[in-house]
Amino acid sequence: MSPTVEATTVTVRKTALNPVHRQMGAKMVDFNGWDMPVEYPATGGLLAEHMAVRTGVGIFDVSHMGDILVSGPEALAAVQHISMNDAARLGVGQAQYSAMLYPEGTFVDDIVVHRLGENEYLIVINAGTREKDFHWVRDNTREFDCTVRNASDDFTQIAIQGPKGAETLQKLTEVDLPPIKFYWLKRGAVCGLRDIIMARTGYTGEDGFEIYVPSDPETSAMVWDKVLRAGKAFGLLPCGLGARNTLRLEAKLPLYGHEISDSITVWEAGLDRFCKMEKQEFVGQSALQNQKREGVGRVLVGLEMIERGIARDGYKLLSEAGKEIGYVTSGSYAPFLKKNIALGYAPPQFSALDTTVAVEVRGQAVKAKIVPTPFYKRPKKT
Amino acid sequence: MAYPKNYKYTKEHEWISVDGQSGTVGITDYAQQSLGDIVFVELPKPGAEVNAGKTFGTVESVKAVSDLYSPVSGTVTEVNQELSTDPEKINSDAHAAWMIKLRIKNPEELKKLLSAEDYETFVKEEEAAH
Numbered sequence: 001m002s003p004t005v006e007a008t009t010v011t012v013r014k015t016a017l018n019p020v021h022r023q024m025g026a027k028m029v030d031f032n033g034w035d036m037p038v039e040y041p042a043t044g045g046l047l048a049e050h051m052a053v054r055t056g057v058g059i060f061d062v063s064h065m066g067d068i069l070v071s072g073p074e075a076l077a078a079v080q081h082i083s084m085n086d087a088a089r090l091g092v093g094q095a096q097y098s099a100m101l102y103p104e105g106t107f108v109d110d111i112v113v114h115r116l117g118e119n120e121y122l123i124v125i126n127a128g129t130r131e132k133d134f135h136w137v138r139d140n141t142r143e144f145d146c147t148v149r150n151a152s153d154d155f156t157q158i159a160i161q162g163p164k165g166a167e168t169l170q171k172l173t174e175v176d177l178p179p180i181k182f183y184w185l186k187r188g189a190v191c192g193l194r195d196i197i198m199a200r201t202g203y204t205g206e207d208g209f210e211i212y213v214p215s216d217p218e219t220s221a222m223v224w225d226k227v228l229r230a231g232k233a234f235g236l237l238p239c240g241l242g243a244r245n246t247l248r249l250e251a252k253l254p255l256y257g258h259e260i261s262d263s264i265t266v267w268e269a270g271l272d273r274f275c276k277m278e279k280q281e282f283v284g285q286s287a288l289q290n291q292k293r294e295g296v297g298r299v300l301v302g303l304e305m306i307e308r309g310i311a312r313d314g315y316k317l318l319s320e321a322g323k324e325i326g327y328v329t330s331g332s333y334a335p336f337l338k339k340n341i342a343l344g345y346a347p348p349q350f351s352a353l354d355t356t357v358a359v360e361v362r363g364q365a366v367k368a369k370i371v372p373t374p375f376y377k378r379p380k381k382t
Numbered sequence: 383m384a385y386p387k388n389y390k391y392t393k394e395h396e397w398i399s400v401d402g403q404s405g406t407v408g409i410t411d412y413a414q415q416s417l418g419d420i421v422f423v424e425l426p427k428p429g430a431e432v433n434a435g436k437t438f439g440t441v442e443s444v445k446a447v448s449d450l451y452s453p454v455s456g457t458v459t460e461v462n463q464e465l466s467t468d469p470e471k472i473n474s475d476a477h478a479a480w481m482i483k484l485r486i487k488n489p490e491e492l493k494k495l496l497s498a499e500d501y502e503t504f505v506k507e508e509e510a511a512h
């Protein structure tokens with residue numbers, strides 16, 4: 001007998017676009033076991049990439065994200081059971097932000113549920129939780145008449161993000177994109193490929209699309225290259241995970257393992273509006289009911305540094321008097337806002353706007369204040 | 383980027399240029415490249431004592447926090463204040479964007495540092511390892 005070898009073998013996973021990133025001189029990092037580009041120094045680097053997405057357009061290889069297909073007569077009932085948002089409200093071609101919860105009301109993962117057809121749902125999940133999520137979905141949908149398939153390796157997922165994202169993609173498809181509303185999708189030909197999902201979704205706080213193309217390296221590289229060319233006139237830059245993180249932080253979009261995790265509840269994370277308690281039963285619901293009655297001991301707050309210093313993930317949050325009150329979940333210099341910002345957990349009595357707190361940076365208490373979130377909200381279209 | 387021949391270098395990627403008893407310290411072009419966009423620098427105050435091989439400050443890019451190590455021991459005489467508001471100057475010209483000036487305590491310590499040529503070889507090895 002031997003212990004499970006799989007669990008201990010470290011294999012670095014690569015997306016189909018890996019050689020393309022390397023060829024473009026990307027700085028590569030290990031992200032949850034994936035060899036991914038963190039930035040492309042040759043075309044300007046992280047700050048330039050962040051600004052391109054806020055003011056023009058950027059593209060990201062997000063093929064490391066996982067995909068689960070749920071289909072069959074009871075697909076809706078199954079999706080309702082495993083997710084906290086109300087999937088019954090989805091029209092065909094509509095998507096919603098949601099989350100899968102443990103019975104304790106904490107997070108398995110946050111997800112985007114896409115209704116592809118009458119009885120077909122695509123659930124997009126995080127890279128670091130791919131296997132865990134798939135097993136969890138499979139195990140929790142056994143009593144429903146539906147098929148659950150791990151489609152993670154089927155797609156190269158490319159995010160085309162920014163105010164010029166739609167115009168960029170429009171050059172590569174006949175499908176009329178402007179009528180597609182935010183969090184809706186259409187299928188159609190892209191770069192000569194048939195039946196490609198184009199979803200008006202993203203993780204940057206900007207408008208944009210995420211497209212799902214066949215994952216073979218040739219097709220993936222062909223599409224990547226065509227998007228690069230199509231966006232050239234708009235100053236398109238290839239963007240890495242570094243910019244993806246600063247963009248999502250400015251927009252206060254949660255990251256698994258940081259703002260949400262298996263020990264943080266929906267109420268603590270402040271994701272109430274994506275949790276529909278009145279819908280039919282779902283995993284985690286009864287625990288959430290109890291927690292709602294009892295109230296929460298900590299809440300997610302937005303911080304802006306007053307004094308010089310950058311709050312980083314895991315740093316301690318202190319009261320003005322110097323007592324430890326919580327911790328930072330994500331912190332960074334915010335490239336568009338040009339401020340040092342952070343998200344963190346603190347007791348509700350410290351969550352009022354303008355409350356002065358401190359972040360412990362290398363042993364020093366550095367002053368910060370509670371500010372409204374999201375830190376960044378994209379301008380409304382006129 | 384050429385590494386100035388009249389500078390000395392550490393394996394932690396700092397440079398020092400020496401003028402008599404005075405030394406000027408910064409980080410190398412290789413260091414700024416590996417860090418990426420630099421957004422924050424924390425430096426000691428004039429009068430502070432620094433020790434060879436020990437940290438004297440911090441430099442932060444968007445993604446990473448790195449300690450700064452002093453090439454030699456000494457007393458800080460001047461700090462480049464410009465970097466607190468314009469840290470990106472380190473990215474644009476690392477070998478000109480100095481961080482601190484110090485009065486060198488023990489010139490013998492300079493002998494342990496790398497020449498431009500040795501440093502370049504060292505950096506190539508580091509790059510090859512990645």
